Amino acid sequence: MSDGIRSADVVIVGGGVIGLAVAWRAREKGLSVKVLEREEIGRGTSYVAAGMLAPVAEAEFGAAGKRLLELGLRSAEMWPGFAAELERASGGEVGLLRTGTLLLARDEDEARALERQLAFRQSLGLPAERLLASAAREREPGLAPTVRLAIECPEDHSVDPRLVLAALRQACENAGVEIRERAAVESVELDDAGTRVTGVILRAGERVPAGLVVLAAGAWTGQIAGLPSDAQISVRPVKGQILRLRDPAGPGLLRRVVRFQGGYLVPRADGSYVLGATVEEKGFELSPTAGGVYELLREAHELVPGIDELQIEELSVGLRPGTPDNTPAIGPGAVDGLMWATGHYRNGILLAPLTAELVVAELAGVPA
Numbered sequence: 001m002s003d004g005i006r007s008a009d010v011v012i013v014g015g016g017v018i019g020l021a022v023a024w025r026a027r028e029k030g031l032s033v034k035v036l037e038r039e040e041i042g043r044g045t046s047y048v049a050a051g052m053l054a055p056v057a058e059a060e061f062g063a064a065g066k067r068l069l070e071l072g073l074r075s076a077e078m079w080p081g082f083a084a085e086l087e088r089a090s091g092g093e094v095g096l097l098r099t100g101t102l103l104l105a106r107d108e109d110e111a112r113a114l115e116r117q118l119a120f121r122q123s124l125g126l127p128a129e130r131l132l133a134s135a136a137r138e139r140e141p142g143l144a145p146t147v148r149l150a151i152e153c154p155e156d157h158s159v160d161p162r163l164v165l166a167a168l169r170q171a172c173e174n175a176g177v178e179i180r181e182r183a184a185v186e187s188v189e190l191d192d193a194g195t196r197v198t199g200v201i202l203r204a205g206e207r208v209p210a211g212l213v214v215l216a217a218g219a220w221t222g223q224i225a226g227l228p229s230d231a232q233i234s235v236r237p238v239k240g241q242i243l244r245l246r247d248p249a250g251p252g253l254l255r256r257v258v259r260f261q262g263g264y265l266v267p268r269a270d271g272s273y274v275l276g277a278t279v280e281e282k283g284f285e286l287s288p289t290a291g292g293v294y295e296l297l298r299e300a301h302e303l304v305p306g307i308d309e310l311q312i313e314e315l316s317v318g319l320r321p322g323t324p325d326n327t328p329a330i331g332p333g334a335v336d337g338l339m340w341a342t343g344h345y346r347n348g349i350l351l352a353p354l355t356a357e358l359v360v361a362e363l364a365g366v367p368a
């Protein structure tokens with residue numbers, strides 16, 4: 001090129017689980033790929049996530065719920081293969097635990113609500129089974145005697161997002177993806193007619209040319225300038241506080257993910273646990289609060305009293321990227337060469353393999 005800057009086929013804005021998964025898969029398809037990350041790779045919301053792969057547990061009523069369920073089921077099915085390939089390509093593990101999930105009720109009201117949830121899932125043919133409290137406690141002796149009822153979702157598993165991010169970065173580097181950190185994108189650049197993407201402009205002023213631009217900047221996607229208003233999509237941040245705990249006695253308190261009204265506990269293989277999460281509409285505010293932590297611990301303690309003995313390793317806050325109906329924006333935008341890969345809200349880890357497949361199919365010009 002005349003200005004000496006090498007143009008990538010694809011520039012990906014944002015190095016979270018979504019941007020990195022798209023980058024890795026796009027590079028595998030033979031495209032030349034550059035990831036631009038404003039801070040450090042893999043330290044945004046994806047770093048905070050619990051890592052549940054839980055389309056059945058997350059199933060919701062309504063049209064948006066139906067779309068999300070379809071996407072979630074497809075992506076959950078892809079996860080084992082995606083994990084195996086990623087582990088091969090990176091030489092690292094991703095912590096996939098195929099131990100299933102229990103949804104718990106602790107009183108009559110919650111048990112009635114859980115029965116309705118079960119009927120809804122079974123009407124859709126989803127793998128979900130009613131368990132009496134005694135059967136739930138047989139499976140998970142760490143549950144409190146006060147548990148009234150449980151639903152088992154045997155196919156809802158989990159991964160460790162921090163391992164996934166490290167593996168994706170390594171796989172990208174091994175495959176020849178160019179990664180630039182501390183490269184904040186200010187705006188998308190369009191041609192004179194305003195109908196085609198020609199690259200991006202960094203906050204520092206540098207122009208990075210590209211024929212294809214993927215916007216995967218999570219909760220911050222809406223801050224990227226340069227698009228006409230009718231070509232934009234709306235993404236808002238939804239705050240989540242989450243605790244990381246460790247059992248000094250080692251693994252064993254819980255094997256399965258447990259979910260309850262107000263939160264969830266996700267076990268890892270090494271005796272650590274993730275306890276999440278608050279859901280707060282507070283804009284870009286990132287402070288952890290005593291009230292948030294109190295609520296998480298109170299709810300979890302009622303169902304798994306043994307958490308009292310766990311050590312607190314970390315309290316973190318993340319911003320889920322939410323669209324108006326909380327379903328993700330995946331695929332071509334209103335401007336040629338622009339792709340959306342954002343708005344994954346509570347399910348970005350789950351949806352990473354499918355998002356990568358759908359976006360890369362568009363980038364490579366072949367249907368998924």
Ligand SMILES: Cc1cc2nc3c(=O)[nH]c(=O)nc-3n(C[C@H](O)[C@H](O)[C@H](O)COP(=O)(O)OP(=O)(O)OC[C@H]3O[C@@H](n4cnc5c(N)ncnc54)[C@H](O)[C@@H]3O)c2cc1C
Nearest residue numbers: 014016038044045046051052185218240318347348349350
């Ligand atoms: C508490 C909590 C628990 C969660 N648990 C789960 C779970 O169990 N399962 C699940 O599937 N999902 C979960 N999620 C949701 C999941 O974390 C998100 O959907 C997912 O991480 C979104 O990934 P992303 O790559 O879009 O965003 P991010 O990981 O935030 O990545 C976006 C990146 O873009 C960068 N960026 C922003 N602006 C710019 C710019 N202008 N230029 C360059 N780079 C930029 C950021 O620095 C960041 O690194 C959870 C979320 C929270 C908060």
